[in-house]
Amino acid sequence: MALDPDDPRPPYVQVANSLRAAILTRKFEPGEKLPSGPQLAKTYGVARMTVQQAVRTLREEGLVVSRQGSGVFVRERTSRPVGLRPHIERCFEEEAVTIDFAGFGGETLHGALQEPLDKVRHGRLTPQRIHIRLLVPDTTQPMTVPRRVDLSGDDPEARKRMARIMMRHTQGIEDAVHELGMLGLVEKATVETRVHAAIPQFKLYILNSAETFFGYYPVAPNTVLLGKEKAEIYDLLGRDTVLFHQAKDEDPESTGSQYVAQSQMWFDSVWSTIAKDREE
Incomplete structure (x- = not known):
């Protein structure tokens, strides 16, 4: 899942786009925990700061939520009752x-x-x-x-x-x-x-x-x-x-x-x- 070196977009945008697609296609289910920052950095071949920027983008879009001491989770959809x-x-x-x-x-x-x-x-x-x-x-x-x-x-x-x-x-x-x-x-x-x-x-x-x-x-x-x-x-x-x-x-x-x-x-x-x- 290494990033495309010919893609002119910043690396954090590419990582955010990849994770967004995985969430919207339910490769990551609502409520599921995302891989850790170091794991994502290794997967995409980027720095941890790049992953943090990507996660911040998804959080601002309401797709993920960070829980202190637990990690980053796909947000439960508000179109149905949250368990x-x-x-x-x-x-x-x-x-x-x-x-x-x-x-x-x-x-x-x-x-x-x-x-x-x-x-x-x-x-x-x-x-x-x-x-x-x-x-x-x-x-x-x-x-x-x-x-x-x-x-x-x-x-x-x-x-x-x-x-x-x-x-x-x-x-x-x-x-x-x-x-x-x-x-x-x-x-x-x-x-x-x-x-x-x-x-x-x-x-x-x-x-x-x-x-x-x-x-x-x-x-x-x-x-x-x-x-x-x-x-x-x-x-x-x-x-x-x-x-x-x-x-x-x-x-x-x-x-x-x-x-x-x-x-x-x-x-x-x-x-x-x-x-x-x-x-x-």
């Missing part, structure tokens, strides 16, 4: 795991945590510290969503249903993570849950302060059981939400780095000001 689960499992390969979640009930997070937590139990993943923060709505306060479609204000029954769903998943996360600490499989395992008086319009995941996943909750009619009767409510439907992925890289001014930093800033600001510990 949260493998990124969470990769998060658990680190010595210290931090996950911040803001949203409705944590159902997706609860499901995505099951496999990595099982691998910790079986010694296949060995983080030493796990810290998860859950920022969810205060269901003791009046809300306009969820509510029955024939109501115009707060619906206590729909709110109680929301509270049960939220409790099931947040408590499930707390129990599973705390169990690892009780068994001595990790040095420290903590889960904190705080509530705030706002209707969640989106879900946000921040993994190890290095990656974010963001998606909107659509409000749509949904037939559910309220008490013992079927009712049609306007509900927050997040299971099939498309998640948009951003990751921090070595350039603090890049879109990914700034998006992660601003997401962390927003989460920390809500957590430390208007959020309060959930009352059991």
Whole structure:
């Protein structure tokens, strides 16, 4: 794959074009890690600086993302939902795991945590510290969503249903993570849950302060059981939400780095000001 010496374009442009073609023809799949800088330099017969310039070009085009300490990866396509689960499992390969979640009930997070937590139990993943923060709505306060479609204000029954769903998943996360600490499989395992008086319009995941996943909750009619009767409510439907992925890289001014930093800033600001510990 040596470059054409008769090509008048700069070497970094030729390398970028070759890698771009490999990505667009799926020789490198979305989410796949590219060869390392030294490997690419050897493959193309160029200096490592040339490879770095080529990768920077592809990063600016949104085709690749650099992850600190991990390498360069083909960016997940935003035209389809990004798989949260493998990124969470990769998060658990680190010595210290931090996950911040803001949203409705944590159902997706609860499901995505099951496999990595099982691998910790079986010694296949060995983080030493796990810290998860859950920022969810205060269901003791009046809300306009969820509510029955024939109501115009707060619906206590729909709110109680929301509270049960939220409790099931947040408590499930707390129990599973705390169990690892009780068994001595990790040095420290903590889960904190705080509530705030706002209707969640989106879900946000921040993994190890290095990656974010963001998606909107659509409000749509949904037939559910309220008490013992079927009712049609306007509900927050997040299971099939498309998640948009951003990751921090070595350039603090890049879109990914700034998006992660601003997401962390927003989460920390809500957590430390208007959020309060959930009352059991």
